Amino acid sequence: MKIAMRDLEIRGAGDILGIQQSGQISAIGFHLYCKMLKRAIDALKKKIPISFNETKLEFPFDARLPEEYINEVSLRLELYHRLGEATQFTEIDELLAEMQDRFGPPPEPVLWLYHFSRIRTFAAANHFSLLKFSPPSLIAEQQMGKHMNRQTIPLPKKIQTAKELEEYTMSQLKKCFPCEKEFPF
Numbered sequence: 001m002k003i004a005m006r007d008l009e010i011r012g013a014g015d016i017l018g019i020q021q022s023g024q025i026s027a028i029g030f031h032l033y034c035k036m037l038k039r040a041i042d043a044l045k046k047k048i049p050i051s052f053n054e055t056k057l058e059f060p061f062d063a064r065l066p067e068e069y070i071n072e073v074s075l076r077l078e079l080y081h082r083l084g085e086a087t088q089f090t091e092i093d094e095l096l097a098e099m100q101d102r103f104g105p106p107p108e109p110v111l112w113l114y115h116f117s118r119i120r121t122f123a124a125a126n127h128f129s130l131l132k133f134s135p136p137s138l139i140a141e142q143q144m145g146k147h148m149n150r151q152t153i154p155l156p157k158k159i160q161t162a163k164e165l166e167e168y169t170m171s172q173l174k175k176c177f178p179c180e181k182e183f184p185f
Contacts, residue, residue, distance in 0.1 A: 035085070042087075053143075055123040059133040061162070063112035069103055083117045087124070092117045108162075115162035119169055125181040126173070135159075138169065142177050151176050 043050040065076045079095065086092045096114050099106060106114070123131055123140075129148075130141040138153045153172045159165050173179060 038085075039087070053124045053127055053129075055120050055128050056130050057116060057120050057123075057133075058131070059116065060135070061112050061116070061133070061165075062109045063116045063162075064109045065113065066107055066109055069107055069110060070099075083113065086117060086121060089118055089121060092121060112162040115166040119166055122170055122181075123173070126177070126179040128173070128177075131169070133165075138172070140173060140177065144178065149177060 040050050065079055067076075070076045070079065079099065082095055083092065086095065092114065096106065096110075099110065119131065126142070127144055128140060128142045130139065132139040133155070135155050136157070138155055140151055140153060142149045153176060156164075156168060159168075
């Protein structure tokens with residue numbers, strides 16, 4: 001009975017004699033619906049504008065949570081989920097601090113994931129829909145209303161660390177595109 005009631009809440013009553021559902025969740029999916037609802041509630045609580053910008057990142061760098069660092073699959077998935085849901089630098093910084101406290105110093109792939117999460121957060125806050133890192137360049141697309149701005153930005157020949165890439169990327173995006181939010185705190 002509880003499962004049926006929850007299903008009714010999620011999908012709506014539909015047609016009495018048919019299979020048609022009337023809820024909005026079937027159109028966008030349950031996970032996306034919950035994510036959008038959470039963002040809207042958080043924005044209303046903080047009295048900030050609601051934003052549903054998603055940024056697609058493509059990169060050839062090893063950015064992940066290695067099995068050797070966090071061996072429990074469910075814990076790794078939870079941390080990936082939390083990183084993906086983060087909308088502020090402070091959330092990402094706190095997650096890295098938590099990982100360091102629980103699992104020790106992070107290996108290189110974790111640092112790359114951390115810095116790419118910060119880049120994604122900055123990009124989403126400034127309406128970027130795509131950042132494609134394909135050395136020797138970065139392709140960036142920014143959606144401002146109905147206007148799509150796309151530029152190719154050259155990357156330095158030798159990128160030593162993930163932090164250097166983050167700093168360079170953000171400085172170039174601020175230089176080449178209108179960026180309203182310096183840092184999403």
